[in-house]
Amino acid sequence: MPSNRFQKGEAVMGRWPGSSLYYEVKVLSYDTDTQLYTVIYKDGTELELKGADMKVSSLYQRATGFRQSGGRSRSRSRSPSRRRSRSRSPARVTRRSTSRTKEAPKEPKPKDVLEVRVSPLAYVKFKNVQNCKKLLLFCHKFCPQKAEAVLEKNRVGTRYNLRPRKEDPMDQLIEDLQKIVDETLSEPEKQTVGKTAELEFGGKLGAAFMIVFLPAVTFVLLLMCQQKDPSLLDFPPVLPELDTLWDAGVFGIVALWFLFQALLYMLPVGKVVEGLPLATGKRLKYRINGFYAVILSAAALGVAYYQDVDLSYIHDHFMQFAVSSMILSSVLSVYLYVRSRWAREGELAPGGNSGNVIYDFYIGHELNPRIKSFDLKYFCELRPGLIGWIVINFSMLLAEMKFQKLDTPSLAMMLVNGFQLLYVADALWHEEAILTTMDIVHDGFGFMLAFGDLVWVPFTYSLQAFYLVKHPNALSWPWVAVILAIKLIGYSVFRKANSEKNAFRRNPTDPKLSHVRTIPTATGKSLLVSGLWGLVRHPNYLGDIIMASAWSLPCGFTHILPYFYVIYFICLLIHREARDEKQCRKKYGSAWDEYCRQVRYRIIPGVY
Numbered sequence: 001m002p003s004n005r006f007q008k009g010e011a012v013m014g015r016w017p018g019s020s021l022y023y024e025v026k027v028l029s030y031d032t033d034t035q036l037y038t039v040i041y042k043d044g045t046e047l048e049l050k051g052a053d054m055k056v057s058s059l060y061q062r063a064t065g066f067r068q069s070g071g072r073s074r075s076r077s078r079s080p081s082r083r084r085s086r087s088r089s090p091a092r093v094t095r096r097s098t099s100r101t102k103e104a105p106k107e108p109k110p111k112d113v114l115e116v117r118v119s120p121l122a123y124v125k126f127k128n129v130q131n132c133k134k135l136l137l138f139c140h141k142f143c144p145q146k147a148e149a150v151l152e153k154n155r156v157g158t159r160y161n162l163r164p165r166k167e168d169p170m171d172q173l174i175e176d177l178q179k180i181v182d183e184t185l186s187e188p189e190k191q192t193v194g195k196t197a198e199l200e201f202g203g204k205l206g207a208a209f210m211i212v213f214l215p216a217v218t219f220v221l222l223l224m225c226q227q228k229d230p231s232l233l234d235f236p237p238v239l240p241e242l243d244t245l246w247d248a249g250v251f252g253i254v255a256l257w258f259l260f261q262a263l264l265y266m267l268p269v270g271k272v273v274e275g276l277p278l279a280t281g282k283r284l285k286y287r288i289n290g291f292y293a294v295i296l297s298a299a300a301l302g303v304a305y306y307q308d309v310d311l312s313y314i315h316d317h318f319m320q321f322a323v324s325s326m327i328l329s330s331v332l333s334v335y336l337y338v339r340s341r342w343a344r345e346g347e348l349a350p351g352g353n354s355g356n357v358i359y360d361f362y363i364g365h366e367l368n369p370r371i372k373s374f375d376l377k378y379f380c381e382l383r384p385g386l387i388g389w390i391v392i393n394f395s396m397l398l399a400e401m402k403f404q405k406l407d408t409p410s411l412a413m414m415l416v417n418g419f420q421l422l423y424v425a426d427a428l429w430h431e432e433a434i435l436t437t438m439d440i441v442h443d444g445f446g447f448m449l450a451f452g453d454l455v456w457v458p459f460t461y462s463l464q465a466f467y468l469v470k471h472p473n474a475l476s477w478p479w480v481a482v483i484l485a486i487k488l489i490g491y492s493v494f495r496k497a498n499s500e501k502n503a504f505r506r507n508p509t510d511p512k513l514s515h516v517r518t519i520p521t522a523t524g525k526s527l528l529v530s531g532l533w534g535l536v537r538h539p540n541y542l543g544d545i546i547m548a549s550a551w552s553l554p555c556g557f558t559h560i561l562p563y564f565y566v567i568y569f570i571c572l573l574i575h576r577e578a579r580d581e582k583q584c585r586k587k588y589g590s591a592w593d594e595y596c597r598q599v600r601y602r603i604i605p606g607v608y
């Protein structure tokens, strides 16, 4: 940045386009050709501004006219964490030490978030902040004078209590801002307030396509796998008669399994933890009893087995089980979408609120749909489908012994069963970690996850075991050792990476983490840059992919079908990485750029 007045990373005041109002922004870059600064606002909006539209921070108060209640200056009223984050360059790497634990960046409390993000309104309670901020920015864009008047009225009203007001000043402010929106904007413009602007998965058409594509792929994979020759050359597979796909008894078993898992989920055993703060500042409570569910499910399966229940029945009616699960997941998706129409604005998923029925139905309109304290997304993500996958694998193991007249399962089948059992048991042992994943924090609960959790996971992730029933593959001991080593490496990387990140996110000031290197960000959260997170930006994905290959290798190299999972998984994680990257850049701005500069590789070391 040669001739520019402001430096990269500097926090200055930037004019909101079309208004006379200035907000705090961070300078991301300067283009010498266009002489424009790229800046990021606190809400993540990135814009290009002329130098003339930017001022140094000390002018903030004069430019906006905002003052804290009681007339205190804004800088003096800042929380300590805020002061700390301003005095540091976000790009500076911090080495944390136990002796400096108090100084270490801490996770923001809801109050801190309010003060950092909506400083002009710092005197009001943390509630509906995101909605209010969106409205405020919107009003400024379309009618800055009216927006200023409303802000002034609310500020004065709060300070001197001149007129009867709503109990919560933020509610009053939102109502006033909403009035401006109603009066000023045209109908199509109104529809865009608070709506998801950037659509993922190919937008509306992509979503419509996926609703048909995912069930179709599931069918094709299962039909191919059943064939004598499951090679791609034998595509398309022979389609079964429609009436053979439905069996009321099978549907009953699927429904009972779902209810049995729901019952286990509701058991009052295990600790209750809080999830990450939502946009409203609220934290939902989750009961952690998934591992008990695994143990009790295994016990139920054991009892059934020793009562001579033929569990290979699942293998023999696999297509019917898949169809029943598809029906269940479709009914659930419709229910989720319908109930989301009554959800409040703050309960909607940031990514699934486009206003388009198909898109929102697919992505999920409501973020955390609950029936009382029963969290539908959290339950479906880890219970009926994931544990069901293991039951299916076990059924395939029994079917293999029956079909191939074996006294013991094949080595290949044992490896596949063992590896995947470890994966599921691990997921439920570390159940709490799911609360920081994209699915829980960002994605709504709609068709994508309902189908993914209840159909895609149990029926396509068990493809290797299904394949081995009729397509045996003998393994030599050295080859078994190689496969075991790959699984072990993959699992270690996956587990270490997820545990490191989860421990850091849960309690960044833990003395046990005093040695880790971090990059502070303007949000108050930091990014890990040491250990596996200093090697690649998604070490957990890397470990997961290595593990996935170990699940397919026992099936040999005759057909590509058992490698479907690895191929799909690599595509899923590349896409997921890109989505996450976008969200992180929005959230962390220049600190994320600095992280990417220091940790150059995305998933695979040496590959950008």
Ligand SMILES: NC(=O)C1=CN([C@@H]2O[C@H](COP(=O)(O)OP(=O)(O)OC[C@H]3O[C@@H](n4cnc5c(N)ncnc54)[C@H](OP(=O)(O)O)[C@@H]3O)[C@@H](O)[C@H]2O)C=CC1
Binding pocket: 436, 437, 438, 439, 494, 498, 501, 504, 505, 525, 526, 527, 528, 529, 533, 537, 538, 540, 541, 544, 572, 576, 580, 583, 584
């Ligand atoms: N088997 C399967 O089908 C699937 C498995 N998975 C697995 O699930 C696990 C979780 O995946 P997913 O939720 O996608 O991703 P992550 O668990 O990696 O979560 C991404 C988030 O982590 C935080 N983060 C990123 N970089 C850093 C850093 N350097 N330091 C601290 N925090 C950081 C950011 O959130 P913030 O900063 O807000 O905390 C980011 O949004 C992975 O192991 C993945 O392989 C995922 C999908 C499918």
Ligand SMILES: CC(C)=CCC[C@@H](C)[C@H]1CC=C2C3=C(CC[C@@]21C)[C@@]1(C)CC[C@H](O)C(C)(C)[C@@H]1CC3
Binding pocket: 214, 381, 382, 386, 423, 424, 426, 427, 434, 437, 439, 448, 449, 452, 453, 456, 457
């Ligand atoms: C397009 C498409 C097929 C979408 C569906 C994706 C879902 C199948 C996956 C999205 C994220 C998932 C996770 C797991 C299973 C698959 C889905 C639901 C997971 C529960 C598997 C076990 C892991 O240990 C995990 C808990 C980390 C993981 C979380 C993400």
